[in-house]
Amino acid sequence: MSGTGNARTSSDWYRMLAGGRIGGPLTRQLGLPRPAQLRRYRPGQPLTDGPVLVATAGSGKLADHVLTLPEVDQVVEPDARLGALVLDATGLNTLHELSVARELLGSGVRRLRPCGRVLVLAGTPEQAGDITAAATRQALDGLIRSVAKELRDGATANLVQVSTEAAPADTDSTVRFLLSARSAYVDGQVVRVGAAGSAGGGSPDADAGSPPHTGRVVVVTGSARGIGAAIAEVFARDGATVVCLDVPTQGEALAATANRIGGLALQLDITTPDAADRLSEYVTGRLGGVDVIVHNAGITRDKLLVNMDDTRWNSVLAVNLRAQLDLNAALLAPETPLRTGGRIVSVSSTSGIAGNRGQTNYAASKAGIIGMVRALAPRAAGQGITVNAVAPGFIETEMTTAMPFGTREAGRRINSLHQGGEPVDVAETVAWLAEPGSGGVTGQVVRVCGQSLLGA
Amino acid sequence: MADRSRRAESRRAAVIGGNRIPFGRAGGHYAKASNQDMLTVALDGLVARFGLRDERLGEVAGGAVLKHSRDRDLTRESVLGSRLSPATPAYDVQQACGTGLETAVLVANKIALGQIESGIAAGVDSVSDAPVSLNDELRRVLMELNHARSLGDRLAALAKLRPGQIVPDLPRNAEPRTGLSMGEHAAITAAEWEIGRAEQDELAVASHRNLAAAYDRGFFDDLVTPYLGLSRDATLRPDASVEAMAKLKPVFGGTEGTMTAGNSTPLSDGASAVLLGSDEWARERGLPVLAHLVDAETAAVDYVHGGEGLLMAPAYAVPRLLARQGLTLRDFDFYEIHEAFASTVLATLAAWEDKGFCTERLGLDAPLGPIDRTRLNVVGSSLAAGHPFAATGGRIVATLAKQLAEKGSGRGLISICAAGGQGVVAILEAA
Numbered sequence: 001m002s003g004t005g006n007a008r009t010s011s012d013w014y015r016m017l018a019g020g021r022i023g024g025p026l027t028r029q030l031g032l033p034r035p036a037q038l039r040r041y042r043p044g045q046p047l048t049d050g051p052v053l054v055a056t057a058g059s060g061k062l063a064d065h066v067l068t069l070p071e072v073d074q075v076v077e078p079d080a081r082l083g084a085l086v087l088d089a090t091g092l093n094t095l096h097e098l099s100v101a102r103e104l105l106g107s108g109v110r111r112l113r114p115c116g117r118v119l120v121l122a123g124t125p126e127q128a129g130d131i132t133a134a135a136t137r138q139a140l141d142g143l144i145r146s147v148a149k150e151l152r153d154g155a156t157a158n159l160v161q162v163s164t165e166a167a168p169a170d171t172d173s174t175v176r177f178l179l180s181a182r183s184a185y186v187d188g189q190v191v192r193v194g195a196a197g198s199a200g201g202g203s204p205d206a207d208a209g210s211p212p213h214t215g216r217v218v219v220v221t222g223s224a225r226g227i228g229a230a231i232a233e234v235f236a237r238d239g240a241t242v243v244c245l246d247v248p249t250q251g252e253a254l255a256a257t258a259n260r261i262g263g264l265a266l267q268l269d270i271t272t273p274d275a276a277d278r279l280s281e282y283v284t285g286r287l288g289g290v291d292v293i294v295h296n297a298g299i300t301r302d303k304l305l306v307n308m309d310d311t312r313w314n315s316v317l318a319v320n321l322r323a324q325l326d327l328n329a330a331l332l333a334p335e336t337p338l339r340t341g342g343r344i345v346s347v348s349s350t351s352g353i354a355g356n357r358g359q360t361n362y363a364a365s366k367a368g369i370i371g372m373v374r375a376l377a378p379r380a381a382g383q384g385i386t387v388n389a390v391a392p393g394f395i396e397t398e399m400t401t402a403m404p405f406g407t408r409e410a411g412r413r414i415n416s417l418h419q420g421g422e423p424v425d426v427a428e429t430v431a432w433l434a435e436p437g438s439g440g441v442t443g444q445v446v447r448v449c450g451q452s453l454l455g456a
Numbered sequence: 457m458a459d460r461s462r463r464a465e466s467r468r469a470a471v472i473g474g475n476r477i478p479f480g481r482a483g484g485h486y487a488k489a490s491n492q493d494m495l496t497v498a499l500d501g502l503v504a505r506f507g508l509r510d511e512r513l514g515e516v517a518g519g520a521v522l523k524h525s526r527d528r529d530l531t532r533e534s535v536l537g538s539r540l541s542p543a544t545p546a547y548d549v550q551q552a553c554g555t556g557l558e559t560a561v562l563v564a565n566k567i568a569l570g571q572i573e574s575g576i577a578a579g580v581d582s583v584s585d586a587p588v589s590l591n592d593e594l595r596r597v598l599m600e601l602n603h604a605r606s607l608g609d610r611l612a613a614l615a616k617l618r619p620g621q622i623v624p625d626l627p628r629n630a631e632p633r634t635g636l637s638m639g640e641h642a643a644i645t646a647a648e649w650e651i652g653r654a655e656q657d658e659l660a661v662a663s664h665r666n667l668a669a670a671y672d673r674g675f676f677d678d679l680v681t682p683y684l685g686l687s688r689d690a691t692l693r694p695d696a697s698v699e700a701m702a703k704l705k706p707v708f709g710g711t712e713g714t715m716t717a718g719n720s721t722p723l724s725d726g727a728s729a730v731l732l733g734s735d736e737w738a739r740e741r742g743l744p745v746l747a748h749l750v751d752a753e754t755a756a757v758d759y760v761h762g763g764e765g766l767l768m769a770p771a772y773a774v775p776r777l778l779a780r781q782g783l784t785l786r787d788f789d790f791y792e793i794h795e796a797f798a799s800t801v802l803a804t805l806a807a808w809e810d811k812g813f814c815t816e817r818l819g820l821d822a823p824l825g826p827i828d829r830t831r832l833n834v835v836g837s838s839l840a841a842g843h844p845f846a847a848t849g850g851r852i853v854a855t856l857a858k859q860l861a862e863k864g865s866g867r868g869l870i871s872i873c874a875a876g877g878q879g880v881v882a883i884l885e886a887a
Contacts, residue, residue: 244504248674251681252497255504259539265504267677274674286742 012396012412015419033418036154038184039115041428043237047071047180050083050113057101060088062121065168066175082108084117084179089140090162092122093133101140105147117179118157120144121171124192127164137161141190148188148451149416156187156417156451165195166440172201173212173437182432185393185425187416188451191444198384199439200341212435214239217287219279221270221323222297224250226397227347229257230423231294234431236261241287245270245279246297270297270323276330280337289337292434295324295346298365300399302358313361320365325372328387332380340384343434346373347426348391350447354454366391370445377443386442388433393449396420417450468748469564469732471884474854475501476728477683479842480584481690486725487584489684491520491527495534495580498727498847501681502576503539506731506743510539514572516546517559518729520580521845521875523550524587531578553796554754554880555579556728556849557872561882563732564749573737577853579846580727594621629723631875633760638767638875639720639797643709645765646799649806656719656798657701660839663795667836668694675835679854691722691842719798724842728850730857745887746857747868752882753777759877764817767800769879770871771807775818777881785824788883789866790859791831792852795838796873804871835859848872849880860886 015035017023053075056063085108128134148157218235222228224246232242242263246254258265283290298320301312331338352366377387394411412420426448480486518531532546551558556579563575601613706713755773757764793801807813808824856868870882
């Protein structure tokens with residue numbers, strides 16, 4: 001079986017070495033990268049590993065709200081080591097206030113525990129009242145990305161830009177995600193949250209105790225193995241009925257995945273002309289509709305551009321991009337099986353952002369996904385549907401295991417966490433974007449790359 | 457009439473769907489897979505397709521024709537190894553190549569009677585992992601040794617050991633009562649009915665072409681789950697041609713024979729499973745109803761002394777079933793006649809068109825008549841897919857049910873011949 005997040009044991013020999021009794025001091029002495037054992041989500045686990053310090057630079061509008069979240073364990077002892085530092089910078093408009101923010105961050109980061117979280121909430125630069133405010137808000141972007149690179153021991157720093165229309169509760173799912181162990185490999189990212197509207201926001205109320213995807217129907221393409229299987233597994237863990245979809249030739253692994261998570265196996269080649277109709281018919285007939293589609297299916301057919309033939313180009317574009325366009329069109333058509341509050345989440349790639357040698361076809365398809373997501377998001381908003389993408393960086397899968405040693409080691413180390421991510425890291429990010437409470441997050445591309453230097 | 461009305465009141469079992477592994481060539485992909493491995497994986501594929509994990513079903517009926525002595529309660533053991541609830545009862549059935557369809561009839565009947573709400577009919581066979589038994593003489597010696605009480609008795613038993621006893625008993629594809637292989641029997645019938653070589657080859661080519669086309673249009677996407685690297689039936693030849701078929705040498709019926717490796721089913725390994733249930737059970741779970749199993753009939757013929765062909769029993773079963781249902785042979789949209797040999801299908805069709813056979817042997821007033829050949833095995837059958845004996849019935853039931861669901865109306869006839877001079881036939885109707 002392929003590695004699927006929780007189940008797999010990492011083959012990262014260097015991380016083991018650097019965490020050992022001999023390798024630990026040695027790597028420290030030599031100034032080598034020191035990848036930490038990242039804290040990852042387990043059901044029942046506290047939101048953060050340690051108390052949360054919520055600070056405000058200027059006149060923030062979200063700090064008080066964050067403190068009302070039941071999972072946020074507020075700091076009581078003044079010198080306690082921190083599980084997370086939340087800085088409400090929504091009122092940040094001047095360079096002086098930026099300097100205050102810098103001080104708060106500096107003192108907080110010093111107290112951060114391993115795998116701690118730095119989360120800054122700010123206004124969007126476009127909605128700033130004046131030019132100085134816009135510049136100040138944008139300055140946070142560089143500040144946070146740099147902080148993320150300076151953090152050690154698996155800690156991460158991310159920035160959330162909150163639009164003026166967004167209600168405080170619209171930020172809840174994002175704040176929770178970025179503070180939790182679910183965002184282990186999301187680092188140095190900027191996420192925008194707008195008004196959730198009919199797409200759904202706020203905290204789950206009546207069923208506060210039940211997992212976020214309880215009762216929802218989720219389709220995950222390409223879920224026989226690897227990242228897709230991990231995505232299916234996380235949705236099932238979070239209460240969803242998961243339709244595991246893959247090409248018929250992957251049927252054996254697909255059935256195993258579906259049975260492991262208690263989901264449904266659907267063998268379907270999404271590039272066939274009637275695929276969209278067959279999928280619509282299936283979810284309507286069997287499940288009465290669908291709430292989330294995760295476009296994860298993807299293939300690579302690497303070749304330098306000069307040697308790229310039609311077959312390689314066409315097959316990659318057909319699976320990675322055209323099928324998504326066709327399925328989305330069908331799912332968003334009138335009488336759509338995708339219900340209000342629905343979610344479309346695509347799996348892009350840092351290759352689509354940064355490009356990659358030998359991957360003109362793959363990178364084109366993955367960049368195309370980003371274009372699709374941005375264009376589709378405002379159109380789908382009227383139906384209460386959000387459209388987002390995740391862009392994984394170096395994720396430990398069967399594919400990376402097959403890489404040459406040098407390429408694999410370079411891929412693992414050239415990010416702020418000095419290690420590859422696990423499929424479950426991508427899965428958790430997808431599941432957050434698809435949460436009922438994430439309606440304010442749309443048109444976003446969130447990298448799951450440990451702040452890789454590629455495509456930064 | 458009383459019988460009729462009682463039948464009308466009872467409900468019909470729904471065919472919800474099926475799953476099989478691609479059928480493998482003997483000694484091929486599944487050479488190291490046991491019957492239990494294959495049956496378990498076929499059940500698990502069905503579980504994945506219909507979300508049946510941890511579900512307690514009414515029962516699972518399954519079977520195999522070639523069974524190891526260790527495969528006692530093979531089906532129950534497979535259920536225990538599957539993702540179904542271990543509280544699902546199971547039992548084995550064995551009726552040669554009729555096994556698979558017979559399990560469907562058994563489960564469907566219990567559903568129709570209201571004894572169970574759901575069940576799986578399954579079958580599996582492996583000629584690659586066939587039971588090779590201990591030499592019978594050696595077995596007797598060992599049994600005697602086991603029962604010996606004194607040292608003297610034990611030594612006396614051991615003294616009966618002979619080098620020749622090391623030769624094992626191999627399973628033979630021969631009828632115990634005639635010593636003839638099934639192919640040799642079929643060749644006799646083919647000669648009797650003057651079934652020509654060319655028409656057999658044409659039927660075989662059509663089977664390959666139809667099966668390949670069905671795979672290409674995704675027809676089997678929700679009927680087959682790949683296994684051990686095989687995603688389509690190993691014996692399928694999409695490029696089969698009459699010209700190539702014509703070059704093959706006869707393998708049955710001597711040098712003048714018409715039956716070749718091309719128009720006879722290959723020995724195969726595989727497993728199939730069909731999910732059956734009441735309409736209510738299916739509706740409660742959002743599961744589709746593809747078709748209903750209307751009725752079934754089993755017949756047997758005396759091929760030992762009675763002068764009838766070994767594989768001709770379906771020719772007797774079908775008219776009895778038609779009479780009970782008030783139907784004629786032309787009242788079907790699909791005919792699924794198991795292709796044990798091309799000549800078997802053709803001899804059966806010829807018999808139904810033959811006045812003498814229909815009046816003298818079947819006791820009818822007139823021949824049943826011809827069928828519309830464009831409705832015969834339209835998505836291929838055993839000549840192309842292969843024929844793991846007990847798995848064929850499940851393959852055909854699920855395949856026919858899906859054809860009826862695609863058409864949205866109509867009726868289909870299943871006819872399966874079996875060793876021992878038996879035949880199992882059934883009628884499905886679109887839901």
